[in-house]
Amino acid sequence: MKIVSNGEMREIESIAINTVGLPSVCLMENAGRAVAEHAAEYLFSCKRKNIVILCGKGNNGGDGFVAARYLFNKGFDVKVFVVSNIGLISGDAKKNLDIIINMGIYVAEILQKEQLKFFEKNIKESDLVIDALYGTGLDREVSGISKDAIDIVNGSGKYVISVDIPSGINGDNGKVEGCAVKANVTVTMQFMKKGIAVYPGVDYAGKVIVADIGIPRNLVDNIQCRYNMISQDDVVLPKRARNTHKGDYGKLLVVAGSKNMTGAAALCAMSAIKTGCGIVKLAVPKAIQGIMQSSLREIITYGLDDKDGAFYLGSVDEVLKLANTVDAVAIGPGLTNSCDVREFVKEVILRLEKPLVLDADALNAISDSVDMIIGKDVILTPHIGEMSRLSGGSANEINDNIYETVEKFISKYKATLVLKGSRTVIGNDTEGIYINCTGNPGMATAGSGDVLTGMISSFLVQGLKEVKAAIYGVYYHGKAGDMASERYGEYGLTATNILEYIPYVMKM
Ligand SMILES: NC(=O)C1=CN([C@@H]2O[C@H](COP(=O)(O)OP(=O)(O)OC[C@H]3O[C@@H](n4cnc5c(N)ncnc54)[C@H](O)[C@@H]3O)[C@@H](O)[C@H]2O)[C@@H](O)CC1
Numbered sequence: 156m157k158i159v160s161n162g163e164m165r166e167i168e169s170i171a172i173n174t175v176g177l178p179s180v181c182l183m184e185n186a187g188r189a190v191a192e193h194a195a196e197y198l199f200s201c202k203r204k205n206i207v208i209l210c211g212k213g214n215n216g217g218d219g220f221v222a223a224r225y226l227f228n229k230g231f232d233v234k235v236f237v238v239s240n241i242g243l244i245s246g247d248a249k250k251n252l253d254i255i256i257n258m259g260i261y262v263a264e265i266l267q268k269e270q271l272k273f274f275e276k277n278i279k280e281s282d283l284v285i286d287a288l289y290g291t292g293l294d295r296e297v298s299g300i301s302k303d304a305i306d307i308v309n310g311s312g313k314y315v316i317s318v319d320i321p322s323g324i325n326g327d328n329g330k331v332e333g334c335a336v337k338a339n340v341t342v343t344m345q346f347m348k349k350g351i352a353v354y355p356g357v358d359y360a361g362k363v364i365v366a367d368i369g370i371p372r373n374l375v376d377n378i379q380c381r382y383n384m385i386s387q388d389d390v391v392l393p394k395r396a397r398n399t400h401k402g403d404y405g406k407l408l409v410v411a412g413s414k415n416m417t418g419a420a421a422l423c424a425m426s427a428i429k430t431g432c433g434i435v436k437l438a439v440p441k442a443i444q445g446i447m448q449s450s451l452r453e454i455i456t457y458g459l460d461d462k463d464g465a466f467y468l469g470s471v472d473e474v475l476k477l478a479n480t481v482d483a484v485a486i487g488p489g490l491t492n493s494c495d496v497r498e499f500v501k502e503v504i505l506r507l508e509k510p511l512v513l514d515a516d517a518l519n520a521i522s523d524s525v526d527m528i529i530g531k532d533v534i535l536t537p538h539i540g541e542m543s544r545l546s547g548g549s550a551n552e553i554n555d556n557i558y559e560t561v562e563k564f565i566s567k568y569k570a571t572l573v574l575k576g577s578r579t580v581i582g583n584d585t586e587g588i589y590i591n592c593t594g595n596p597g598m599a600t601a602g603s604g605d606v607l608t609g610m611i612s613s614f615l616v617q618g619l620k621e622v623k624a625a626i627y628g629v630y631y632h633g634k635a636g637d638m639a640s641e642r643y644g645e646y647g648l649t650a651t652n653i654l655e656y657i658p659y660v661m662k663m
């Protein structure tokens with residue numbers, strides 16, 4: 156699913172209006188009607204009828220005026236409050252404001268504090284609030300009367316439907332500009348918007364419904380979007396040919412584990428084999444090979460020369476020899492974060508000429524020399540904490556600037572980045588940005604990342620290019636976690652449960 160910025164949306168609308176010749180007022184009519192339909196559906200479901208519509212002075216407000224008309228025609232009790240001097244309203248919005256005034260629909264201005272009191276009284280008596288204050292035109296922090304009105308809406312506990320974007324959310328990056336409406340549902344026009352595809356915007360948008368407002372299909376199909384939301388039809392699993400053997404499904408080397416962390420290696424190797432690759436070789440420090448062998452039937456394990464139960468420079472040659480027998484290498488889970496391990500990881504990366512998935516301690520190992528991955532076929536899978544060590548900046552700064560963080564990193568290092576979080580973002584400078592929306596908070600558990608690394612690596616050796624392997628891995632990892640949480644809940648969910656459900660979600 157394509158995701159657009161405010162500017163891209165405005166450009167698409169202007170092509171539809173000025174080149175194709177679609178009257179802008181038709182787009183507004185379709186937008187307002189879509190909002191009205193969802194509002195009516197909710198009100199019919201709870202047999203309620205009082206609606207307050209909060210409108211701004213622009214076209215987002217215009218959508219609100221159109222919605223008011225349709226809802227009034229359906230017999231609902233509609234009150235419209237405009238946070239602007241209605242004399243300042245122009246264009247399509249003015250047209251629709253005049254119509255609802257001519258129809259006798261209640262319209263009041265909110266320009267000063269005392270009018271807020273009346274607004275608050277009506278909000279309290281309402282059953283549904285429609286937020287048509289700001290959409291793609293939000294261009295500064297929300298303040299004054301608008302802020303007060305938003306606070307009243309958020310404090311009312313009423314069911315809220317936002318038009319296009321929850322007012323106060325920056326449509327380009329999802330930031331809260333001062334304050335923002337917390338909606339139950341956001342009816343967004345024609346395309347998913349960047350600002351409600353990532354946090355914090357996701358938190359304010361509630362359930363997002365993408366409404367078709369009549370932008371011509373060839374325009375919709377032909378726009379090249381850098382940002383995309385991963386959907387089921389992006390991750391179709393090809394049917395397997397009958398006359399194949401395990402060699403046809405790729406060979407992976409997992410380099411993982413240390414004497415205190417054996418589970419990470421096992422989870423990563425097992426998730427790779429469960430995701431369908433033909434052969435998984437697991438290289439571990441020889442101190443733990445016995446444990447691995449006894450618990451991993453399907454995995455070929457190798458005990459490498461180690462130093463105090465962890466890899467060190469002396470382990471490199473054996474890794475490179477093993478790497479020559481496989482299609483890709485995953486390195487990182489449970490390695491330990493020591494000086495020896497960091498030297499080991501860097502030496503392997505320097506000398507390895509294979510597609511590489513770097514996770515966990517392998518990411519920590521290169522955090523002071525990320526340049527070394529430039530020119531290599533690398534997928535990195537950091538969580539926010541590891542990302543702050545890779546790219547600098549605090550976890551909060553990264554959380555607040557997800558898009559910029561990803562864009563800066565991928566343009567500098569030309570790698571494929573999987574920035575894990577409640578909305579994992581996959582980025583590759585030439586292929587674009589992909590946002591995942593499967594998964595749940597139960598997956599924030601030890602070992603979940605090891606399972607993901609195994610899945611991405613498995614898709615890689617099965618022949619998918621880096622970005623596709625990352626997209627498939629992240630999507631099915633989240634799906635497995637969702638199915639597992641249906642059975643185990645979110646508190647009790649473990650990485651082993653996610654592993655358990657990989658075959659089921661890939662079978663669907
Ligand atoms: N352009 C079109 O033809 C269509 C636009 N549509 C609607 O129009 C919206 C965009 O409308 P506009 O571009 O008029 O802008 P908005 O209606 O989003 O914003 C209204 C105006 O508020 C002002 N403003 C922005 N941030 C503010 C702040 N923090 N405090 C106070 N004032 C602020 C700006 O001057 C802006 O023009 C879309 O989100 C969508 O809902 C849809 O009806 C589809 C058709």
Ligand SMILES: [K+]
Nearest residue numbers: 289318320322
């Ligand atoms: K809005």
